[in-house]
Amino acid sequence: MNGEQNDGQVSDTYLDNIIKQLEISDGSQATSSVRSVFVRNDAGTFLRKLDERVKYYDNEIEKLCNFQYQSFVKSFHELLQVRKDTTSMKKELEKNNQMMQEAGQSLAKKTASLIKEYHRQSNIQQTIEALSQAFPVFETYRKLQECMEEKKLYPALKLLEQLETKHLVLVKEHRWSELIQHNIAKFRNQIRNESYNELKNFLENVATHADKIGKSAFAQAAARLDIDRRYYMLEEDRKKDQQQQQPEGSADLALINMNITETIDFSPIYKSLHINLFLNCKEEFSKHYQREKQKQAPVIMDVPPKMHESFDAFKKYLQRVTGFFIVEDHVMNTTEGLIDQRFYYELSERATQQLLAVLRRAVSTSYNPELMLDMKIVVVLFCAAIKESGFPVTPLLDVLMELRESYQQLLLAQWGQKFKEILRKDNYIQMVIEDETQYQLLLRQFPLRIEAAERLPYPRSLPYSESVPKVFLEIKDFAAVCAKFAKGLNVSKTEIDDMIRKPSNLLLTKTLKSALVDLTAAESESQLNFSQLVQICINTIHLENSMPYLEDYIVALVHGSTKQIGLRLQGASMLKDIRSLVEDRIHDKLNDKIDQCLDIGN
Known part of the structure; x- marks a missing residue:
């Protein structure tokens, strides 16, 4: 009996727990709970307890409703009032929404216009910036063209450097910069060709004034050796002095004090060298200069017609050779890498061979001892004058010994x-x-x-x-x-x-x-x-x-x-x-x- 009671109590407790689980669960355990009830054969008891639970909650709900009824009625009336206010608010909101829609459309239009203007302003600003970068390019390019037309090579060279290193790097994304870059290459070639023309003019100037420079060197050597002026002055110089009624010795003093840079303008050769140095063509320019000098040397060394019949022609010839090598020595000492000692030595060696032939011919064709004595003094002057430029004079002094033998005979x-x-x-x-x-x-x-x-x-x-x-x-x-x-x-x-x-x-x-x-x-x-x-x-x-x-x-x-x-x-x-x-x-x-x-x- 007691056993049955205990079993009934356990069953009631178990079913109560099942119902509590169903109350607090989210429904995911309902199937397993109901299955366990049927497995235990407690379905009748479970249904009865479940009805009792429902009734309990109905009573609770009823108690709660009775307790809150007045409040509920009041709240309901308030809700109805709210409904009326809500309708009015809805209409106001719809009206406001309509206004907002209209205002928004206007604002959207203005915003789109503002964005468009902003983009336009941005494009203008970018254009201004691009033009501010391009204007220096165009201005420098214009100046470059003017310098090229006026053959102002050194300023043109500086403008080229500004274009390439400063201005074009800022506008390289523009297609027209490629055209300017292409033209710069043409300008480079043009500048280099103009520098070669400057060199040609310089060489012509050297050929024109070589005898004057040589005469000055002869005068300086004569002053050192105490040799009479007639051994370096020409007959035409003496006649000119007489016509101008210059005091004797004034022309000699001018020759002795004359500086080579006063007679020849060396700026073209310096400028041409600097230009080719900037153009990375120094070695090519140096070779070109040496080729031109090798061409010019035979022209300078060429013996004038009937030179051996005229003492003045003999003096002028040696003075021209002296001036040529003095200029070359000055170029070698005042420029870096244009010519070297080896080239100067080779040039002077070829000139020495020709000079030896000229002097030997002059010795062999002279039958006047007085003239031979004058020739000797002129050769001594020549050696003393040209020796200062590093010219090898030992072979020429050997010719003097040959001249001495002929003179004595x-x-x-x-x-x-x-x-x-x-x-x-x-x-x-x-x-x-x-x-x-x-x-x-x-x-x-x-x-x-x-x-x-x-x-x-x-x-x-x-x-x-x-x-x-x-x-x-x-x-x-x-x-x-x-x-x-x-x-x-x-x-x-x-x-x-x-x-x-x-x-x-x-x-x-x-x-x-x-x-x-x-x-x-x-x-x-x-x-x-x-x-x-x-x-x-x-x-x-x-x-x-x-x-x-x-x-x-x-x-x-x-x-x-x-x-x-x-x-x-x-x-x-x-x-x-x-x-x-x-x-x-x-x-x-x-x-x-x-x-x-x-x-x-x-």
């Missing part, structure tokens, strides 16, 4: 004629001195004193004939003329002594000897008699005795004093040979006379 030939003329005109009779004045004059010319003759009263006779002092004077003059060749040469005293003594020995041992041999030869046209041959023997004795005076004279020419010791001349032995030859001739004459006497006696 001409002198020997000229003095050979003088000796023959003196010997031919001599009567081979002892000289007669009328008074002391004449004797002192003779001693100044021929310093050999004869004590026995000096004790004689005037008029007194000297043992030698007139040819002796004349030959002595000619030998002295020959030595002095030979010494002139050494003037201006950078040689030692020993070399100068050699330059005088060697040709003097040749003059005595060959030239004078040949003249004496021809004079005393048996087949000679003069057919000297016995007394004349004896006088020639006496003459050779006194010429031999005068040799120390000639030696002292040569020493004085070289050292400026006779206290120095010099080599002896070879004339004494030659005169002994001649005397022996004449004695043989006298012996032959005596034999002939004896034979004639014997023939007459027979």
